[in-house]
Each structure stands twice: as C-alpha cells, then as structure tokens.
Amino acid sequence: MRDTATEIPVYGIDRELQAKAAAKYDPTREREAREWIESVIGEKFPKDGFHESLKDGVLLVKLANKVTNSNYKPNVSNMPFKQMENINNFLSALDKLGVPKTDCFQTVDLFENKNPNQVVDTIFAFSRHASKHGFDGLILGPKLADKREVQFSEEQLNQGKNIIGLQMGFTGGANASGVSYGGRRQIMDPKVGSGATDVVSQQTHGLVTRGSSGNFFGGRREIGGSDPGKSSQENLNT
Numbered sequence: 001m002r003d004t005a006t007e008i009p010v011y012g013i014d015r016e017l018q019a020k021a022a023a024k025y026d027p028t029r030e031r032e033a034r035e036w037i038e039s040v041i042g043e044k045f046p047k048d049g050f051h052e053s054l055k056d057g058v059l060l061v062k063l064a065n066k067v068t069n070s071n072y073k074p075n076v077s078n079m080p081f082k083q084m085e086n087i088n089n090f091l092s093a094l095d096k097l098g099v100p101k102t103d104c105f106q107t108v109d110l111f112e113n114k115n116p117n118q119v120v121d122t123i124f125a126f127s128r129h130a131s132k133h134g135f136d137g138l139i140l141g142p143k144l145a146d147k148r149e150v151q152f153s154e155e156q157l158n159q160g161k162n163i164i165g166l167q168m169g170f171t172g173g174a175n176a177s178g179v180s181y182g183g184r185r186q187i188m189d190p191k192v193g194s195g196a197t198d199v200v201s202q203q204t205h206g207l208v209t210r211g212s213s214g215n216f217f218g219g220r221r222e223i224g225g226s227d228p229g230k231s232s233q234e235n236l237n238t
Contacts, residue, residue, distance in 0.1 A: 025117055033123040036140050040066050050120075051113050057086025064093035067130045067137075084111055094122070099129045 030050050038044055041062045045053035054060060061074040072089040075082040087107050094104055103125035109115035127140035152160075 026120070029120050029124070030116075032140055033120050036127055036138055037063055037123065040137060051110070051116055054119070055111060055113075056083040057090060057110075060090035061086050063126075064090045067126070067135050068093045068097055070096075080111070087111060094126055094129075097126070097129050097133060099125050 034045060034050055037059060041059060043062075045059070047053045056077075058074045058076055061072045064070050065072055070093050072086075072093070075086050077083065084107050087110055091104055091107070095101075099122075103122060105115060105118040105122045109118050124140040127138070131137070131139045
C-alpha cells in the first residue's frame with residue numbers, strides 16, 4: 001500500500017517509467033520479502049506499506065547486521081541524508097557479501113520509490129547470497145548454484161588437441177562423390193553444318209553490359225544461326 005502523502009512527486013519520463021514499473025509489480029514477491037525481513041530481524045514492519053517501512057533504511061541496517069554480523073548503527077531520524085546513509089550502509093553490506101551490483105537497487109530506487117521492483121529483487125538476491133555464505137534461515141527464490149571445477153590430466157588435454165571442434169565447420173557426412181569437374185559442355189546443335197533443315201537456334205537473354213574492351217555481355221547471343229552447309233540463297237529460302 002503506497003503512502004501518496006509522503007511520496008516525492010515525479011514528472012515527465014520519470015513518471016512514465018514509474019507507471020511501467022508499477023504495472024509489473026508483483027505483490028506476492030513483496031509479501032515474501034516482507035515476511036523474510038520480519039523473520040530475520042524479529043520485528044514487524046512499522047507501517048502497512050513496504051516502501052514506507054523501508055524508506056528510512058532503519059530496518060535494512062538491522063537486517064544487514066543480523067545477516068552479515070556487521071555493526072552498523074541505524075540512524076533513527078527524519079532527515080533525508082541520515083535515512084539515505086542507512087540505505088548506503090545496507091548496500092555496502094551487500095557488496096561485502098558478494099551480491100553483484102546488477103542485483104542491487106540504487107538509493108533513489110528506494111528513497112524516491114523510483115524502482116520498487118528492483119528493491120524487492122535486491123532483497124531476494126540478498127537472501128540467496130546470505131544462504132550461500134552460511135546464513136541459517138529461509139531462502140527467497142532458487143538457491144544459488146555452487147561453483148564446480150573440473151580437472152583434466154595432461155593426457156586428456158593432449159587428446160583434445162586432435163579433435164576438430166564444430167566451430168571449424170561440419171559437413172554432416174557430405175562428400176563430393178559423383179561430381180565431375182572440367183567436363184566438356186555442348187552448347188551448339190551438332191546438326192549445324194550437316195545440311196539438316198531442323199537446326200535448333202539456341203539463344204540466351206539477359207541484361208546488356210559493356211566491358212572495358214568494348215565487348216557486350218548478357219545480351220542476346222545467336223549460337224545456332226544459319227546452316228553453313230547451305231548457300232546464302234538456300235538459307236534465305238529456308
């Protein structure tokens with residue numbers, strides 16, 4: 001539940017981004033994060049709203065002290081810079097625990113309620129990393145995978161040098177059997193010059209281009225033509 005009376009107003013593109021984030025907000029994940037924090041620190045949220053209860057950073061400092069055995073002093077104050085100092089101390093505890101920067105919210109995400117989704121995601125990430133480092137408590141979300149290192153012997157490494165990886169290409173067993181190269185290609189009718197009257201004229205059509213030497217390429221090409229076995233008059237009469 002949001003407290004609009006104390007919420008800092010936003011305008012323009014910030015307002016559009018806030019509206020998109022609110023549309024993706026998952027109340028179930030918020031409830032799980034809230035219950036986890038309450039179970040760890042041993043006290044209830046002071047307000048109904050998730051953001052309103054965490055905004056001053058006091059609960060977050062208590063959470064960090066419980067999980068990481070830190071000794072941060074929570075600043076109980078209404079002054080904004082004191083509240084933001086609490087939030088920064090919590091983020092410092094996450095950094096020491098090894099939580100990636102990409103999994104952590106920024107101070108304004110919580111203090112100005114710019115990205116409530118990221119705040120909840122950070123609590124989930126904090127829970128997972130705390131469990132990995134020996135914290136005995138509930139885990140939010142899936143457990144982090146353990147690093148698994150594989151050791152290879154010198155013989156195995158040498159055998160791998162003789163294997164061609166698929167990155168080099170794979171033909172799937174195809175080969176060039178049955179394919180011949182350099183064979184003779186017949187492009188003219190063998191009847192030309194034999195005196196036959198049924199000579200087939202073979203032509204190619206295409207775009208006409210001019211080469212550097214004045215030759216034309218791609219134009220119409222007469223391959224059959226007149227029968228050289230006949231006289232000019234006989235060809236005209238055919």
